[in-house]
Amino acid sequence: MEALTPKDQFLQSLDRCMEQEGFIPAFYDRFLSTSAEIRDKFHNTDFEQQNKMLLRSLRLAAGATAGDPESLRELRERARTHDRNHLNIEARLYDIWLEAVIETVQEFDEEWNEAVENTWRTILGYVISYMVKRY
Numbered sequence: 306m307e308a309l310t311p312k313d314q315f316l317q318s319l320d321r322c323m324e325q326e327g328f329i330p331a332f333y334d335r336f337l338s339t340s341a342e343i344r345d346k347f348h349n350t351d352f353e354q355q356n357k358m359l360l361r362s363l364r365l366a367a368g369a370t371a372g373d374p375e376s377l378r379e380l381r382e383r384a385r386t387h388d389r390n391h392l393n394i395e396a397r398l399y400d401i402w403l404e405a406v407i408e409t410v411q412e413f414d415e416e417w418n419e420a421v422e423n424t425w426r427t428i429l430g431y432v433i434s435y436m437v438k439r440y
């Protein structure tokens with residue numbers, strides 16, 4: 306079997322999740338159920354929009370990790386909208402976000418295994434540490 310780059314392994318796993326109905330809503334159900342604090346952050350949010358947003362964020366993470374300049378530019382902008390002066394997303398909220406993503410992908414990706422999990426953690430860990438540093 307051909308070795309996939311981490312980016313491709315990540316995107317293929319994401320595609321397998323997206324083929325199943327309900328992947329994105331399942332993430333938000335899980336994430337929002339973790340605390341009132343998280344729900345409050347989204348009190349003004351239109352979830353129709355937000356559903357597309359998660360998918361964009363995940364693709365952005367893959368692109369930025371691979372060094373794609375357009376993705377890096379957008380990541381810098383996202384770090385700004387999430388910093389203490391804007392959405393005010395503290396580091397510990399990213400940990401909760403990460404675990405909600407991982408648990409949801411584990412539920413939906415039929416080819417989930419340790420290697421796939423490591424790839425998700427590496428790629429999301431990269432963008433999270435970037436955003437947290439700029440908090």
Ligand code: HEM
Pocket residue numbers: 343346347349350351355358361362363365366383386387392394398399402432433436
């Ligand atoms: C690496 C992780 C994350 C990425 C890549 C990401 C990405 C994005 C993007 C692309 C948007 C839409 C554009 C914008 O408003 O900036 C957004 C909005 C938002 N994000 Fe994140 N996000 C991440 C983590 C989080 C976490 C942990 C929270 C915690 C609660 C959060 C809360 C929000 C909120 C409240 C909005 C605004 C939603 C609205 O438009 O009403 N994000 N995020």
